[in-house]
Amino acid sequence: MKEYKSEKEFLNDYDSSIFEKLSMTVDILIFSVSDEIQNNYRKLNKKHFSVLLVKRNNYPFKDMWCLPGGFVGIHEDIEDAAKRILSNETNLHDIYLEQLYTFGEPKRDPRMRVVSTSYLALIDKNTLNEQIPTNASWFNIMALEDKESIYVTLDNGNEEIKFKIGKTLYEKTTDRYKFTVLENNKLAFDHPLAIVSGISRLKNKLEYTDVVFNMMPEYFTLSELQQVYEVILGKKLLDPAFRRMIASKVEKTDKMQTGGGHRPSALFKYKNNS
Amino acid sequence: MKEYKSEKEFLNDYDSSIFEKLSMTVDILIFSVSDEIQNNYRKLNKKHFSVLLVKRNNYPFKDMWCLPGGFVGIHEDIEDAAKRILSNETNLHDIYLEQLYTFGEPKRDPRMRVVSTSYLALIDKNTLNEQIPTNASWFNIMALEDKESIYVTLDNGNEEIKFKIGKTLYEKTTDRYKFTVLENNKLAFDHPLAIVSGISRLKNKLEYTDVVFNMMPEYFTLSELQQVYEVILGKKLLDPAFRRMIASKVEKTDKMQTGGGHRPSALFKYKNNS
């Protein structure tokens, strides 16, 4: 092996082809909350937790659904790649974006070796004005979980995607599970895994941070906010407890929401305590 | 663009060279706790939180310290790569290992584009029998934090590594900071960032999981366990509160630890409630 006298000399001489290289992609879990309009004038709109998927029109996995994603440029920061794809899909900038997990199983892409870093993005659909590409669609998420499995149904009103994930405890001191795709017919790659990881991360973050406000409009009622918590966590919350928990994070405004055939609600906004 | 009739036909024809590829490495934060023997026969050994570093004997960053790491093989799962490196460094298998973060800044390696996924590993040094390579060394970690910066000193008894990380809040709803290396003279690559991310993750996990037991021998006293919490969290805990918190996670054994010039202590072991 040649002896180098300086870092500069070493770098000039460096042959980067001695290790076989691979491709990288980023995939983005864009989560939001959708309103389902009710026919009863008294009732509030029903909220759904939803994720944005894209229909593939090329091989591999042609005609299946997948997460918005794409290759990382050779001189592009991976987070910048995520932002690029996010703004391609939604025309939105300055969106909540958080790195989730890097999937590096060698056979996850049938074409070649591709490592993929997944990101979690949260948006308020109200700011979107339905500016999504024609091949993209919002799917409502329904997830059920028992000891061994997670059952997920995604529904865009037109098409239903179902998959099942197996959980095996693989580390006893934390409650970490290894996820395996047991059933899946309509989702490309290992994206079922990314989706359940993303849901799980978001549920946790709801409990100890203020992330939820990234999915809310500027003004909202506490009932709406509570419903968002409920659809993501998948359980009902008690009103007084919820209001106590949220009280320090929100600020009451002069505005009221009226017209619902029931007592009007005060509108609140996020209070940034910092 | 050619029209393919099946996925198989498409894959046979696929030319993977159309995207420029890159290299991937994994870096591992191997954390443990070290005992500093006291000269006063009455006193307990002082515990230190420590990390394993490796001295580089090649360019780039020749003679600087870095995290144990290496390139990911073209057909190797990234987690398997982490396990391979971990067992190279410690001769240990079945170690606690958790993916931390993927660093994908384009200029982080001066040689070429390298994306690196960092992993967190926890070991009990007692099982190690000092079986580490000659170019590796345990460094005690001292970290101080204020509003804008984190000051870290690493010390292996022989050499002292100091670096300073700047924190800028870049997302208001969670308390996520963007870290920047402000001062650093002895650590290679962006490893100061990986180290502070790892410390931060471990601190959080201590609070809501049982990870700590991965750094403990089978039998331990509650004072030892408390000290481990204290050195990692960087703060003193109140004895009664600590004992109440830990009570459900441990099991008292018949064994006692004697010989310390003070009241002997019961030995406990981890109780796996599952």
Place this chain on the structure above:
DNA sequence: TGAATAGTGTCTGTGAGACAATATTAT
């Protein structure tokens, strides 16, 4: 008027913070 939502009051139990007190060993 009544269905539906908005918002508050309060009891209870759990658990953490704080401090005090007691117990046990080797030199």
Place this chain on the structure above:
DNA sequence: ATAATATTGTCTCACAGACACTATTCA
């Protein structure tokens, strides 16, 4: 005896779960 650690008792306060109650709107 004494320094050092081990272990427990208990008071207080904050807060979450649970349930009951009151308030307000519009067809």
